[in-house]
Amino acid sequence: MTSHGHPAVRAGLDDEDAWYDDDAGPVVRPYAMTSGRTRPVRPELDLISQVMTCPDVRGADQLSPEQTEIIERCRRPLSVAEIGAALNLPVGTVRVLVGDLLDAGLVETREPPLLTELPSENLLEALLAGLRAL
Amino acid sequence: MAGVTAPPDRAGVTAPPDPAGVTAPPVRTGSAGRRRVALLVAALTLCWGYAAFLTARDAADLLRVRTLSTSLGQPTDALILSLQTERRLTAAALAEPGARPATLAAQRADTDAAIAKLRAFNTGTDLRLAGAQEVRDRAAELIRRLDTLDPLRRSVDAGGLDREQATTAYTEMIDAGFAVYAGQWTSRETRLIEQTRSFVALARAREVLAREDTLLTGALTARRVTSADRARLADLVAAQRFVRAEAAAALPPPERDRYRTLVGGDGLTALRALEDQLAAPGDDAEEIPAIPPQVWRAAVEPVLADLRDLVAAGVRDSVERATPATVSVVVRTGLVGGLGFIVVMAAIVGALGATRRPARRPVDQTDPPESIQPPHPSDHTPAAGQTPAPDQTPAAGQPHPGDQNRPLDRNRPLVRTGPGDQLRPGDRQVGDGSPSGASRLARDDLFLQLSRRNQVLLRQQLTLLDAMERRETDAEELADLFRVDHLTTRIRRNVERLITAAGARPARRWRRPVPLIDVVRGAAGEVAEYERVLVSSAWAGSLAGPAVLDLTHLLAELIENALDCSPPDSTVRVSVQFRDHGCLIVVLDDGPGLAPEALAGVNSLLREPPPVRPPGAGHGLHGAALAAGRWNVRVELAPGHRGGTAARVLIPAALLAGPGGPGGEQATMELPAVDPQGPPDGPADGPVPEPAPQPAAAGPTRRTGPAARITLPNRRRPQ
Numbered sequence: 113m114t115s116h117g118h119p120a121v122r123a124g125l126d127d128e129d130a131w132y133d134d135d136a137g138p139v140v141r142p143y144a145m146t147s148g149r150t151r152p153v154r155p156e157l158d159l160i161s162q163v164m165t166c167p168d169v170r171g172a173d174q175l176s177p178e179q180t181e182i183i184e185r186c187r188r189p190l191s192v193a194e195i196g197a198a199l200n201l202p203v204g205t206v207r208v209l210v211g212d213l214l215d216a217g218l219v220e221t222r223e224p225p226l227l228t229e230l231p232s233e234n235l236l237e238a239l240l241a242g243l244r245a246l
Numbered sequence: 247m248a249g250v251t252a253p254p255d256r257a258g259v260t261a262p263p264d265p266a267g268v269t270a271p272p273v274r275t276g277s278a279g280r281r282r283v284a285l286l287v288a289a290l291t292l293c294w295g296y297a298a299f300l301t302a303r304d305a306a307d308l309l310r311v312r313t314l315s316t317s318l319g320q321p322t323d324a325l326i327l328s329l330q331t332e333r334r335l336t337a338a339a340l341a342e343p344g345a346r347p348a349t350l351a352a353q354r355a356d357t358d359a360a361i362a363k364l365r366a367f368n369t370g371t372d373l374r375l376a377g378a379q380e381v382r383d384r385a386a387e388l389i390r391r392l393d394t395l396d397p398l399r400r401s402v403d404a405g406g407l408d409r410e411q412a413t414t415a416y417t418e419m420i421d422a423g424f425a426v427y428a429g430q431w432t433s434r435e436t437r438l439i440e441q442t443r444s445f446v447a448l449a450r451a452r453e454v455l456a457r458e459d460t461l462l463t464g465a466l467t468a469r470r471v472t473s474a475d476r477a478r479l480a481d482l483v484a485a486q487r488f489v490r491a492e493a494a495a496a497l498p499p500p501e502r503d504r505y506r507t508l509v510g511g512d513g514l515t516a517l518r519a520l521e522d523q524l525a526a527p528g529d530d531a532e533e534i535p536a537i538p539p540q541v542w543r544a545a546v547e548p549v550l551a552d553l554r555d556l557v558a559a560g561v562r563d564s565v566e567r568a569t570p571a572t573v574s575v576v577v578r579t580g581l582v583g584g585l586g587f588i589v590v591m592a593a594i595v596g597a598l599g600a601t602r603r604p605a606r607r608p609v610d611q612t613d614p615p616e617s618i619q620p621p622h623p624s625d626h627t628p629a630a631g632q633t634p635a636p637d638q639t640p641a642a643g644q645p646h647p648g649d650q651n652r653p654l655d656r657n658r659p660l661v662r663t664g665p666g667d668q669l670r671p672g673d674r675q676v677g678d679g680s681p682s683g684a685s686r687l688a689r690d691d692l693f694l695q696l697s698r699r700n701q702v703l704l705r706q707q708l709t710l711l712d713a714m715e716r717r718e719t720d721a722e723e724l725a726d727l728f729r730v731d732h733l734t735t736r737i738r739r740n741v742e743r744l745i746t747a748a749g750a751r752p753a754r755r756w757r758r759p760v761p762l763i764d765v766v767r768g769a770a771g772e773v774a775e776y777e778r779v780l781v782s783s784a785w786a787g788s789l790a791g792p793a794v795l796d797l798t799h800l801l802a803e804l805i806e807n808a809l810d811c812s813p814p815d816s817t818v819r820v821s822v823q824f825r826d827h828g829c830l831i832v833v834l835d836d837g838p839g840l841a842p843e844a845l846a847g848v849n850s851l852l853r854e855p856p857p858v859r860p861p862g863a864g865h866g867l868h869g870a871a872l873a874a875g876r877w878n879v880r881v882e883l884a885p886g887h888r889g890g891t892a893a894r895v896l897i898p899a900a901l902l903a904g905p906g907g908p909g910g911e912q913a914t915m916e917l918p919a920v921d922p923q924g925p926p927d928g929p930a931d932g933p934v935p936e937p938a939p940q941p942a943a944a945g946p947t948r949r950t951g952p953a954a955r956i957t958l959p960n961r962r963r964p965q
Contacts, residue, residue: 133791136754137708139764139798141735142715143728144771150721150728159719174783177763202715204724 142205145178150204152211154221157192159203162222163210164189169218179209186219281865282693282744289700291590307436315561317367318385318426325360326423326449327554330456332357333416336402337464338539340409354399361392381426388422395419409464417457424450441564445501445557447493452553454486459546462524466539471524480525498567501560508556513548520545694748697741701753704738732771739772739802742795743869756791759903765789766820766831769801775809782821787829788903796873797897800881801831803870804893808835812890829902833893834886845883845891852881877901 131137165186175183182195192210196203213219335350368382368389398415401407407415427446461479465471471479494505508514520542711731718724742752763785770779789797801820808818812835823830840848848867855871874881880896 130751130753130755131705132755133758136756137705137712139760139768139794141708141731141768141771142712143731144767144776147777148725148728148732150724176783177761196716202724203719204715204721 142202145176145201146205146208149208152207154211154214156223157207157211157214157221159193160191161210162189162191163195163219164222165219166217175213175218176209178205179213182206182209182213183218189222282747285740285744286693286696287590289696294587294590311438314381318364318381321360321363321367322385322388322423322426323449325357325364326420326453328353328357328360329416329420329423330453330460333413333420334456334460334463336412336416337409337460338467340402340407340412341464341468343405357395361389361395364392365389384422384426384428388419388426391419391422409468413457413460413464416460420453424453438564441498442561444493444496444498445560445564447496448490448505448553448560449557451486451490451493452550452557454482454489455546455550455553458482458486458521459542459550462542462546463539466537466542476525479521483521483525497560498564500563501556504556504559508552511552513545513552517545517549690748694745694750697744697748698750698753700741701738701745704734704741705753707734708738732776735772736774739799743799743865746796746799746873747865747869752795754795756794758791759788760791760794761785761788762822762829762831762902765794765798766801766822769798770805770820772798772802773806773809775814778809778814778817779805780817780819782819785822787822787824789897790901790903793877793879793901796876797879797895800870800873800879801833801895803866804833804881804895807866808833808837808891808893811835811837813837826899828896828898831895831897833895834890835892836886836888836890839885839889839891840883845885848883852883 163182163186165183169183178199178201181199185195185198190198192206193203195201195210196206199206201209210219210221214221332350332353335347335353339347339350364385368385394415398407398412402412424446427442458479461475461482465475494502494509497505520537524537524542708731711727711734715724715727715731718727742754745752763781763783766781766785770776770781773779805818805820812818816836818836819832819834821832821834823832851867852871852874855868855875857872859865859868870881873879874895878898879901880894882894882896884892884894886892
C-alpha cells in the first residue's frame with residue numbers, strides 16, 4: 113500500500129509491520145471452534161484413542177470445517193494426538209470435536225490394545241532368552 | 247458498539263455492562279478522541295500500576311524486615327540466649343541438690359524480662375507488619391510455649407524433674423524460638439534474606455553446642471558421667487560439628503573468612519580436644535571424670551561467645567551491605583510512584599482537553615491493496631496516488647471546501663445525505679494548520695504508534711498462547727488458557743479498531759481468500775459472549791482476502807450488538823444465503839426489537855455514515871458503516887419475523903470466491919424488501935430462493951439439528 117495521506121501513515125511503520133495470510137495467525141481461534149468447551153461429551157477419549165470414520169458416512173455438510181476434515185482423515189484410523197498434529201489444533205479442541213462426532217454417530221473409537229492382547233509373558237521371556245543367547 | 251440496533255436516544259441504556267470491561271463503556275455521548283485517549287490512559291495506568299506494585303513490594307519487604315528484626319528478631323534472640331543460660335544453670339543446680347545458686351535466680355529474672363519484650367510485640371499492632379502473618383503466628387506459638395516456663399521452674403525447685411527432663415523442656419522452648427526465624431519474612435526471596443538464613447543456621451549450630459554445654463555442665467557438676475551421658479555427648483558433638491560446617495558453607499564470603507579464622511584458632515582447637523576426650527568411651531560404666539567443670543567452662547565459653555559475635559556482627563554487616571540496595575529501592579519506589587503518577591495525570595489532563603474539543607478525527611483510510619479495490623460507484627474522489635494535497639479543495643459533492651477540517655458544531659445536523667459526504671478510501675482530511683490541529687496530529691500519531699506496538703505485543707501473546715494450548719492436556723487448564731486467549735483476541739479487536747479509526751491499516755492482512763464461515767466464526771470469537779452465537783454449518787465460498795479484516799470487524803459489531811440487545815439466555819444465529827449477485831449474511835437475535843422510526847434512523851446512518859461519528863451514535867455503528875462503505879457492502883437492520891432484529895449484510899459477488907462469486911460484476915445490489923411480519927415459518931429474512939436449513943429459521947432458543955449442535959453447542963454463560 114502507498115503511504116501517502118495521513119502524516120501518521122507517512123511516518124512509516126506501516127508495511128514493515130504487516131503480516132499476510134498465514135503470518136496473520138489463524139482467523140478462527142481454537143476456543144471459537146468449540147464455543148470455549150474443553151471437556152468432550154465422551155470423557156473416555158484420550159490422546160491415544162484411535163478414531164475411525166464410520167463406513168457409511170459420506171461428506172456431511174452440516175459439520176464445521178474442522179469436523180469435516182477429521183471425517184476425511186479418519187477413513188483410516190488415527191489417534192487423537194495425530195489428528196491434533198494434522199489439523200494443527202490443541203488436543204483439547206480435537207477431543208471436543210471428536211466427542212461431538214462420536215455422539216452423532218459419525219465416527220467410532222478403538223481403544224488402544226489391552227494388556228491381554230499384548231504378547232504373553234512367556235513369549236517375552238523366550239524373546240529375552242533368545243536375545244541373551246546372541 | 248452496542249449502538250447498531252439501539253436508537254441514538256436510548257443508546258446508553260440498552261447496552262448491558264461489559265463484564266470484562268475490555269470494550270468501550272455504553273455511554274455514547276463522548277467523541278472518538280475521548281474513547282481513544284481513555285484507552286491509552288487505561289493502558290498507561292495499568293503499566294504504571296504494575297511497576298509501582300513491583301517497587302512498592304520491594305520497599306514494603308524492606309520495611310517489614312527492618313520492623314520485624316527490631317520488634318521481634320532482637321527480643322527473640324535475647325530470649326534464646328537467656329533460655330540457654332537458664333537451661334545450663336538449671337542443669338547445674340539439679341546436679342547439686344540443695345544448692346540454690348543466686349546466679350539461677352538472677353538469670354530467671356533476665357529471662358522474664360526478655361519474655362515481657364516479646365509479649366509486647368505480640369499484643370501490639372503494627373500496620374507495617376501487614377502480610378507477615380506467618381511470622382506473627384510463630385511468635386504467638388512461642389509465647390504460648392513460654393507459659394509453661396513457670397510450672398517448669400516450680401517443678402525444678404520442688405525436685406520433681408530430673409536433669410534430662412528439665413533440659414528437654416527448655417530445649418523445646420528454644421526450638422520454638424528458632425521457628426520464628428524460619429517463617430516467611432518477605433514476599434519473595436532476596437539476597438539479604440538468604441544471608442540472614444545462613445546466620446540463623448549458624449546460631450542453631452551454636453545452640454547444639456549450648457546443649458552439649460548443658461549436658462556436660464550437669465554431668466561434671468554431679469562429678470559423674472554415665473555411659474548414657476557419654477552416648478548423648480557423642481551424638482551432640484557429631485551433630486554440632488556437622489551443623490556448624492553446613493552453616494559455615496552458606497555464609498557470605500566475609501563471614502566465612504572470619505569463621506575459618508575461628509576454626510583454626512586456639513579456642514575451637516582446645517574445645518575439640520576436650521570434647522574428644524570426654525566423649526571417648528571409658529572403661530567403667532560410670533566414671534568420675536578427671537576434668538573439673540571449670541576447665542570445661544573455660545573451653546566452651548570463648549567458643550560460644552565467638553560464635554555469637556560472629557552471628558551478631560554478620561547480621562549487622564549484611565544489613566549494612568544491603569543498605570545501598572535499600573536506598574536504591576526507595577529511590578526507585580519514589581521515581582516509579584511519583585513520576586508514573588505525574589505521567590498518568592498528564593495523560594488524563596490531555597484526555598480531558600481532548601474531550602472538550604469535539605475532535606474532528608481525520609479518517610484517512612489508505613487504499614486497500616492489491617488486486618481488489620473496493621468499488622465506489624458514486625465516489626468522485628481521485629484514485630489512489632492522486633489524492634489531493636491537504637490544502638486542496640475536496641472533491642465535488644462535498645458540502646463546501648474546508649468543512650471537514652472545522653471542529654464539529656454540536657448543533658449541526660449529523661446525518662448528512664449528500665453522496666459525496668461518504669468517506670471513501672483515498673479521502674483525506676488533515677489538520678488545518680492551526681496550532682491545535684498540529685498538536686492533535688502529533689497526539690494522533692502517538693496513539694497510532696502505540697497501538698501498532700500493542701498490535702505486535704498481542705501477536706506475540708497469541709503465538710505464546712497457541713503453543714501453550716497445544717501443550718496443555720488438562721481440560722481445566724485449557725479452559726483458562728481459552729479465557730485468556732479470548733480476552734487477548736478482544737483486546738486485539740479494540741486495538742485494530744483504534745488503528746482503523748486513526749486512518750491506518752491494521753497489520754493482519756490477507757491476500758488469499760478466506761472461507762466465509764471462518765470470517766464469521768472469527769468475528770464471533772471477538773465478542774464477549776461468543777458462546778451464545780450459533781453459526782449455521784452449511785457454508786461455502788470464501789471472501790476476498792483484502793476485505794477479511796474489515797468484514798470481520800463489521801460482523802463482530804453486528805453480533806455483539808445482537809448479543810447486547812437480547813436476553814442473556816438466548817442465542818444469536820448467524821446464517822448465510824447465496825444469491826445471484828453475492829451473498830447475504832443474517833445475524834438474528836431474540837431481543838425486544840426496535841420501533842420502526844428508530845430502525846429507520848439506524849438504517850439511514852448505516853447507509854450514509856457521515857465521515858465523523860455523530861455524538862449520538864456508537865463508535866461501533868459508525869465504524870461498521872464506514873467499513874461496509876469501503877467494500878460496497880450493504881448493511882441493514884430489519885425486524886426478525888418472530889421478534890428480535892435481523893442484521894443483514896449483503897456482500898457483493900466481486901468479493902466472493904466459490905458460490906455467489908466470482909461474478910466479477912459489481913452490480914448494484916438491492917436488498918430484498920423486508921416484510922416486517924415475515925412469513926410465519928419461512929426463513930427469517932424475506933424471500934429467499936433456497937431455503938437451506940438455517941439456524942436462523944429456528945425458533946428463538948431451539949436448535950435446528952444434530953449438525954448445528956455439533957458445530958456450536960450452546961454453552962450458557964460461564965459466569
